[in-house]
Amino acid sequence: EYPPEKDILGEKPRIGVFSCRCYPTMDGIVDIDTLIDKSSQFPHVVHTADIGYGCFPDGLQQIKDAIQEHNLNRVVVAACSHRTHESLFQKTVREAGLNSYLMEMVNIRGFAAWVHAHQPEKATRNGLELIRVGVGRAAELEPIYKDSIPPHQRALVLGGGVSGMTAALSIADSGFDVVLVEREEYLGGNLHKVHYLVEGENPNKLLRDLVNRIIAHEHITVMTRTELLEHDGHVGAYHAVLRHRDGTQSDISHGVTIVATGGQESRVDHYMLGEHPSVITQLELEDKLAFHIGDVTDLKQVVMIQCVKPKEETYEYCSRICCISTIKNAIRLKTINPNCQVTVLYKDIITYGFREQYYTEARDRGVIFARYDDTHTPVVNSDNGQIIVSMHEQMLDRELILTPDLLVLSTSIQPSQGTKELAKLLKVPISNEGFFLEAHIKMRPMDFMEEGIFICGIAHYPKFIEESISQASATAGRAITILSKKPFHFGGTVAVVDPNKCVGCLTCMRTCPFEIPRVTDEFTGVGELGGAAYIEPTLCHGCGTCTAECPANAIQLLNYKDNQIMVPDFPILGSWVEL
Template identity: 85%
Template sequence: MISDHHQPAASVLVVGGGIGGMRAAVDLAEAGLKVYLAERDPGLGGRVAQLGYMFPTHDCVLCRGTSDHGYGCTRPAISPAFMDHNRHPNIDILTRTTLKRAEGQAGDFRITLLREPRYVDPTLCTNCGLCAIACPERLPSEFQENLVTRNAIHKSAPRSLPDTYYIDKGDYCEGCNRCVDVCPTNAINLDEEPWEETIHVGAIILAMGYSLTDPIDLEEFGYGRHLNVVHSMQYERYVSRSGPTEGLLLRPSDNTPPKRIAWLQCIGSRDQKHPYCSSICCMYATKEAVLAKQRLDDVHTQIFIMDERAFSKEYNAYFHRSTSQYGVEYTRCRISSIQEDPKTKDLIVQYPDPKKGGQITEERFDMVVLSVGVEPPSGATVISSQLGFDLNQYGFCQTDKFNPLETSQPGIYVCGAFSSPKDIAETIIDSAGAAGDVMRMFQDKLGSSYSTREYPFLTDQGFPPETDIQDQDPRIGVFSCRCYPTMDGILDIDSLLEKSAKFPHVVHTENIEYGCFPEGLQKIKDSIKKHKLNRVVVAACSHRTHESLFQKTVREAGLNSYLMEMVNLRGFAAWVHPHQPELASRKGLELIRVGVGRAAELEPIYKSSIPPHRRALVLGGGVAGMTAAISIADSGFDVVLVEKNEYLGGNLHKVQFLVEGDNPNKLLRDLVNRIIAHEHITVMTRTMLKEHNGHVGAYHAVLSHHDGSLIEISHGVTIVATGGQETRVDQYLMGEHPAVLTSLELEDKLAYHLEDVTDLKQVVMIQCVKPKEEIYEYCSRICCISTIKNALRLKTVNPDCQVTVLYKDIITYGFREQ
């Protein structure tokens, strides 16, 4: 229950550490707000951390998911802001954390969190793995979808964040202590207890993601009984390089490559219990079938579908490539049951074959994948009662049609699949939008928690003046970690350093027990000063995880942070050649030789900041452009809103009603009135962009007004929101017969000219109409919903009219399925 307080806080709680929560956290932190990122699991990443490939590119591309992309891959995160040694100073990551109590109001929430212990100190754990080797207890692996087992002490994912071990403690731990005995850094404490922590925040973003339908309850498909029936996330783990078979696609019963694989769609979607579309299943099944085609020779892949809902950008083209390029077969029917051959463990599927006029056909498959749907996240009911927001009829977060990121409780926002089923791209857009709403709420508090990018995500901590190394010959120091047994147990560190001392420009070598510990970092700083080093080589771990830590260290010693070179001895020598110590050491020496050579050529690098123009240019005065303009202006920035027509509103003028029942005309009036009344928004109608140049933060545009005058403006960002237009074709007697209308024209008659439709006897609606000889490799996304809206409206005003819809696929994704 939420009670009243009146003290504002410039901090935000983000509930959920999946891709949506991480994106929101980065945006808020970059805006200078304090962020608490609470995740109930041991690591960040959510469902995305389990995916080896993503449609439609089969690339990860998560590095493009935030404004700070370009610093390198940090999977399963989407930003270096979450790395253990390079964490954004405005983000506190709280894993194994759940909400216990809440009180307050928008701007002033007091949240009590329950923190479960990890039993392993992340600041001391070196990822040596000795604890997992010593642990005798085996448990089902949640990350691998219970396909294999893992130790009670383990990492939640191969690249988990935090990148450290934790213990799934149980009665089996009593009296064991094997992990404690072998830990070389005394990082394990089995006596840790849960504790409560209270935080003060001004807003909350719910990024709780979703749960997958458990197919064990759908007995007709044999999941849990038939060995070769797996669900879609299990298949994802099989084809992932970090999966139980290291990317080899093998059927579970005999570990042989399958020759025939079937995918069954809408398992836990579009049924009586789940009367909505999960929105992602068609595309991930297509991706999985294409992956099978790429991995296995002569494999037959068959997807049993009702509709192929490839409705987002590039998805339809990907769907067509799956058939034309890879030969994936689609069969339009819904399977009701699966039988198993007890001898071969093959799976027998019966279905009405559309190619044979609906004749019942029986086929055998080596493997069947159940494309399971999306359900509300576990704990949704509990947290909704704690925070006082509403859930919809399906158990997802209730939102308003025109404010899809706002919950029923002021100050609490939602993003991603917790509001409705959606894919990764839409989740990232949602998350950025929710963060933007919070920034508007905290307009006068933006920048309260300052951070700088002079060195990625490091605050100014009073670094000493930099040593001027101009005209100095290179004086290189080589430092190597022992990090026993993952390095010194395989590599001969002493020998490597002895030989490295003979390389050109090397004046000092030193081995350090654990270079990432404070004691080791201090030794590096002391040696830099003592030996007057002007270049540093650290031969230890990966630059992806530790480079920023050592950059900061050399900067604290008075050197430019870019006068440091890292050599990945552990990843490139010790870990890949654990049974060939001599060869591993030889390779390690060559790696150090290359590192020393690179270090000798290093020069200081300096970053400078350029103050941006505090104005935005928005092109397009439709609903998207007006919403963007208001969002920016509410945050305190000036906006120039350009519209080529005489009036704002765009296509929203032509939308008269919505299938959900909301009033688009009211939305139009509200947006236009807010635009006109806003002190930070300048509206230019009957105006078009003539020239545009510059760079981020400093753009210059020339606008052409209808009277021929030119207006020049300088601005920091440009938003293109020019919308789209209804396609006009010269087919089906369009433009020749008055009874042939477009969807918008019919909508206009249904709203303002009912006399034209009340006497109609038959109406045919044709979907996916495109110009002749023009290839549209995309779905327009809104046509099916608009058609159904008009059909229902027509039947309301004229119940006797027969309405026929001619379609390829009915695209009613999400809750629109109802």
């Protein structure tokens, strides 16, 4: 529970400047004492303080105490990254009774200390300038009030493979309802095709455990032979129409959506796959090694070709799991049939994680690895039913002719069929490789830019089983942060249209990267024009693109209004303070 908010309307700015030291990332490069001393001379600043390690409890308490003691109505924190620490300092000022948007953060670590790491004077001067601009902005800050809704405390999980099932179970175990949608007849996805792992574990046991737990779970509703038909709404309040294979439909309301639609082994139409009965894929070999051992016990020679991709797949990427699948099957084949000569033709063997030992084991068992490059890819022919593989071996610099009984292709992993259509339906992006694209590879690897829609498993990129499980668990955690909010707040730094200025030119609709603005006749534009733009605050990401592009200056980004950026008394450029 926060204390009641102080009404600052009509008050003159009383600004407190708090500088973090964060030795040695800032202090030692930037002269913090000078910053504190000089900041006290800026207009409206009534208090300055050194808060040591600002994000530690002592530093935060110092800010709260100073707000009370000096009756501050604006705060500037000179510290580190907004992305990592802004919410903490916003919460701190709110706990002291100020609206959280009355805090301005200045990143002197990133923009002063680090950019002038070996120029302390310049770092200090730059830091002071950043604080000066921050103080100017702080004087113009206004309280912003967020709206709230009670979120639908239900998750929609698309895809019933290992990732989807793991995410569904994690959410359901936390007490929230889950609708788990699977296109096929059975849950399990690719786990049905993986029969053993190179590490020795049995994935079928994992499959059975997951499916049994899903079926028995009171919070999970499973819909197989079902696909997503429509999806709209916003975080906390989505609505989906699901189409079942029998032609019926059902509607669900949910707060979050998780995309776990997986991927698939690609099919190629070269290297005689589909033409010659002795040319198969790694998954087909795995099936033989698991269930039809008689098919492999008499083989004299097997050739495996790595990095095989469909001709239409023009974008180069590594499918990550193929090398280890090949090594796994080669070891198994050598275990069953030690006299069989196994040759792996590769461009680059990559055994991700700690799997290098299995490559060594395969070599110890006599598996031969021969390297080709893109200019000399293997050539496959057939002579009277005998497969002939020829290639230029890079290390030996000579032609190699092989006559295998069985040719096994390691084909690339592709996104599931229908990924593009699903991305369009959910309005989320896909990568150059065709997989779903996360919001940020390091900071938000489970999120889409659209809040409330998350991703996990091979739908994101080819992954090993344990990686899919880890990501699915993390994704469930992200989803639970929304489902558990009662109520769910939205708004804050979002764009707002003044319909009285809007000329209905559609520029904002064209420029918004998230396709949020719409021109609607629910509003009247400038000069009684029928129709004006509207931006749904629950959907807006606050990127500011439309604000900058609107020719009528009809859009303002809250917390970054024109008067908060172009502060007349604090020209942002060209008026350096003297040290």
